[in-house]
Amino acid sequence: MKFSEKKIQVLLALYERKFDGKFYEISELLGDYGIGLSYEESYQIGKDLEGDGFVKLAASYDSVSAYINGMMFLMDLKT
Numbered sequence: 001m002k003f004s005e006k007k008i009q010v011l012l013a014l015y016e017r018k019f020d021g022k023f024y025e026i027s028e029l030l031g032d033y034g035i036g037l038s039y040e041e042s043y044q045i046g047k048d049l050e051g052d053g054f055v056k057l058a059a060s061y062d063s064v065s066a067y068i069n070g071m072m073f074l075m076d077l078k079t
Contacts, residue, residue, distance in 0.1 A: 003044075009033060009035070017068070024065055027042045027063075027064070045064075046059065046066050054068070
């Protein structure tokens with residue numbers, strides 16, 4: 001799976017949880033779809049999405065979590 005496809009999959013997974021106000025670990029979100037990620041790849045996905053204004057990011061030494069911020073993009077993507 002391409003890096004860009006993983007980013008979209010993370011956004012779609014976060015969109016499904018958009019109203020609960022929680023942060024979700026990126027590797028766990030993709031793990032639910034059978035996609036494995038290293039910490040570095042999770043961090044890069046999170047930083048890219050944060051830089052694009054789609055998510056808020058919380059990163060520590062062993063996890064990378066995100067909260068959806070850019071729902072308009074996903075609404076356009078789903079239609």
